[in-house]
Amino acid sequence: MTTKRKPYVRPMPSTWWKNLPFYRFYMLREGTAVPTVWFSIVLIYGLFALKHGAESWAGYVGFLQNPVVVVLNLITLVAALLHTKTWFELAPKAANIIVKSEKMGPEPIIKGLWVVTALVSVVILLVALFW
Structure with missing residues (x-):
């Protein structure tokens, strides 16, 4: 029904x-x-x-x-x-990164990504200005 x-x-x-x-x-x-x-x-x-x-x-x-x-x-x-x-x-x-049988915290990964971003930006800026 x-x-x-x-x-x-x-x-x-x-x-x-x-x-x-x-x-x-x-x-x-x-x-x-x-x-x-x-x-x-x-x-x-x-x-x-x-x-x-x-x-x-x-x-x-x-x-x-x-x-x-x-x-x-x-x-x-x-x-x-x-x-x-x-x-x-x-x-x-x-990313599940394990160092010495402990999971790595997020801070080093985040800081590393920002460092890489800054370095690549500086390289591109230098190439644009001086090449």
């Missing part, structure tokens, strides 16, 4: 994620993808400008000097750093 009652559907407002700080931060972290898309489009525009000659490249450099673009790129940088920080904090949870 079947019943004619309607099943209970729990109401779920579109702002459900605003109730807990964990979910708000999660949505912020996932939102870092939007500035990354912006930066990808800017880089692709730069590649096409480079392909089409000096005049097109000069227009691209002028575009990058626009104050609105500078602010958007700074927002993108902050978003990328936030995403990097959360990713580096996640990495030790995926």
Whole structure:
């Protein structure tokens, strides 16, 4: 025998994620993808400008000097750093490194990732400035 009652559907407002700080931060972290898309489009525009000659490249450099673009790129940088920080904090949870029959804490792994990031950034900066 079947019943004619309607099943209970729990109401779920579109702002459900605003109730807990964990979910708000999660949505912020996932939102870092939007500035990354912006930066990808800017880089692709730069590649096409480079392909089409000096005049097109000069227009691209002028575009990058626009104050609105500078602010958007700074927002993108902050978003990328936030995403990097959360990713580096996640990495030790995926790596089970045992030293002298004890599991290594997350701090050396996180610090190592930041050191590698800083070194690679400095090398890229030196190549860009002096090559």
